[in-house]
Amino acid sequence: METATEEQREIRRTLRDLLDRYARPAPAPGPTPEGYDPALWARMSGELGLARLALPELALACEETGRALAPSPLLATTVLTAPLVAALGTAAQHAELLPRIAAGELTCALAAPGGSLAHALGLTGDNTTGAWSGDGRAGGVQARPAPDGDGWLLYGEAAQVLDGHSAGLLLVAAHTGGFARSRTLLYLVRTRDAGTGLVRTRHAGLDPTRSAATVQLRDVPAELLGEDPADPADITRALAAAGRTAAVLLAAEATGAARGALEGALGHVTARERHRLADLHVQVEAARTLTYCAAREPGPGPESGPLALAQALDVLRDAAGEAVPPHDADRYGRRATADALLFGPAGRLRARAAERTGLLGPTGEAAA
Template identity: 60%
Template sequence: MDSAFTAEQDEIRRTLRELLTKRSGPDEVKAAVRTAAGYDAELWTQLSAQLGLPGLALPESYGGVGCGLTELALACEETGRALLPSPLLATAGLAAPLIAALGTPAQRDELLPRIADGSLTCALAVPGGSLAAALGLSGDNASGEWAGGGRAGGVQARPGDGGGRLLYGEACQVLDGHSAGLLLVAAHTGGFARSRTLLFLVRADAAGLSRTRQTALDETRPQARVELRDCAAELLGADDADDADDAADVPGALAATGVRAATLLAAEAVGAASCALDRTLEYVRAREQFGRAIGSFQAVKHRLADLYVRVQAARSAAYYAAWDPGEGGLALAQGLETLRVVAGEAVQLHGGIGFTWEHEAHLYFKRAAADELLFGPVHRLRTRAAERAGLFVPPSGAPSGAGSGTAPGAGSGAAPGAASGSGSAAAPGPEAVAV
């Protein structure tokens, strides 16, 4: 694998970092999350118009830039550094791939160009606050247990009087659900005996739709409760399936979207951890104790060196997942764990000021805690990756033990440097981060 980036990819990273450094510092982030939308709408328009950020991974035929997952992951690494509150993940990371995979040609032609130019933001609403389960990150989503069940569980869909469907139910913890112009709602249809989960399009102005922004631990990822009371909806995909066997493979599409979203989240976590470490390095260089900078103490150097190795290993895992999205779950586990450790150490190394809620170190601490609650926990991500690799259950017909290590990257070599600092992203010793 050639880990070098192209000139175009480096330019995407450089341009985005310069813009976010000017427009999205800690003070700007705190101001943006307190707006009604939960993000800086003017900055989002600029990112869409000048950089084509929401359409980065969409085909040119739909008005996108025509790049791939790697470019979008690099962009997410930069937005993660700034903890940028934006609809990028919910719109480009979750909704757009589902529309592209399941939508009819007419739906794709209508929606994807509007997503690409930033004029339409989207949100994925699944009942029960079970986004990780719906995306297949923490377990197999084929059974549909994450969507509720029976006659009243989850969100229910029934035929409307004039065609279309009516949805009844609610979904909590919907990322950007309060401000999105379009909701993709997972709902049961087909009655009790033939119940199956499908995705439906709900417009922001639909009658019977109520959205309430919730108080979230991490304000940079706004969440909402979505209530649907006989709300008019349109099936995502062709509405000509007569039975469950002919219906779209919604769990499969969600799982495929999940592994790609895991890569983007891993890149975000790496960016956030890297910036938290950089800010901590700046602080320990300037903060003096006993007449010398605290960063000159050997114990502090060792702690910083350990954090540096963790960040480099997580970055290597995220980049590998961008090249091979199947490893997204492992990369996400590595990224979330790294961000949690680095954010915690950042609070500690900032001393008394780091423990105040007003200090920027807590922005990273809250992002670490909230992301693990939303998309983790880490041990379930790793368990799911092991199940996919066949480490727990041998493949059908194979002798006992045949499943161990049968998938590339399932073990300690899942990504260069992902399990330790000894891979291609190996970090130099403590002297490399001497302060």
């Protein structure tokens, strides 16, 4: 990693102090309806301006939240949803939503109904086909024009929606146009105005710091994100771009969690066992260096983020296996397993990166 600037060091010091004082691992289910501390999030987003940070500085912030295993809307709101609103939204949507997101007043969630968020983001599969969102067949979410011609109505279900139980804004991938002319577009659902047709069921999940929900929509009013008619190719490109950035930030978070696990273990091991932890520390630092290389602008290549994430997931798994006391081992182990299920596994991330760069064909065989 390049030498940190004074601004970056100050961000790290301020955020670490804030998290060390206020962040707590979320029990399942959490003590608040949100599953995180809204006051802490207001300070992180409003006072520290996390949503306005450039990629390297935001990676640093994610590293610190990972170290603390701090539950917050940072991933669902700032990393996954806000970039899509910024990339695809109209000027009016930007003016209404982005300042509120940046100030921490509005939290968001991305609902991809196909069952694989990593596929929707192009991390583990080709998202230019409709398979990741149900392919226009049974299931998924369907969109139809409202009878009065004002907006759209959404009908269907999406599972494993991060922060979907509490977000004030849902960004829902839905099909429209019927089977023959099916297109997957993105729609805005303002949960405050959704009515009784919106049912959100929170699940405890494997990792209590990653709250997820099943979102059911029964003729829920929605607004198309962007201009109408929207180009589905623009949407898949924006999803893939958001996925590559998210991979960098998830890698930073995972390496931060791995460092947290090792820091806790150092006080509970013998001198001989410290040698084993030293070897693992070298692996964590290598993953961290790869992550910050991917975060640097202009970056070294579009696949550097997914490859950094694959490496970070591996080292987090190994570090979680060394964590002590048992409570820490359980916390970090749950995060490692949950992230591998949501955004990996590491082998699939590497295979997709190799396929995109031409090293492997679409079937996973070595290219000639």
